Amino acid sequence: MGIEPVDPRIHELIHEVVHIGSAYDVDGMERLYTPDQSFLILGSDGNVTRVSRAESFAEFRARRDGGEAPLSTEHRVLHVEQQGSFATAILYRRMSPNSPAAMYELRLLKSGERWMVAGETVTPWPGGIDGSFLPVRRHAA
Numbered sequence: 001m002g003i004e005p006v007d008p009r010i011h012e013l014i015h016e017v018v019h020i021g022s023a024y025d026v027d028g029m030e031r032l033y034t035p036d037q038s039f040l041i042l043g044s045d046g047n048v049t050r051v052s053r054a055e056s057f058a059e060f061r062a063r064r065d066g067g068e069a070p071l072s073t074e075h076r077v078l079h080v081e082q083q084g085s086f087a088t089a090i091l092y093r094r095m096s097p098n099s100p101a102a103m104y105e106l107r108l109l110k111s112g113e114r115w116m117v118a119g120e121t122v123t124p125w126p127g128g129i130d131g132s133f134l135p136v137r138r139h140a141a
Contacts, residue, residue: 041121100125
């Protein structure tokens with residue numbers, strides 16, 4: 001059993017999430033995220049902070065209403081994997097030239113014919129793992 005082809009609507013959703021969110025378009029964001037969506041943010045101390053959809057949207061609304069400049073749309077889709085009505089997308093993302101780059105994992109859910117973001121995990125960049133995620137073997141097999 002191989003990996004199934006990725007629905008092109010996933011890439012359309014990612015484009016919308018980046019561009020609509022970067023413009024603080026909270027009304028547009030409403031249709032892109034599931035009602036129980038949340039952000040998980042990995043801090044440099046190893047602690048994970050959970051930010052609810054309501055908290056996140058309130059921050060975007062406050063930035064918009066306060067006249068903040070739009071966020072950068074700089075991003076690269078690094079990987080998308082679909083498993084039926086679930087998918088995961090890994091993105092490189094930078095919100096502004098003055099902020100650090102981050103890796104975003106988008107957890108996606110298909111509702112009817114439409115894909116939505118059910119959750120996001122944000123980790124520092126680079127933070128990549130070269131090769132295996134397991135430590136090097138100490139004993140030969």
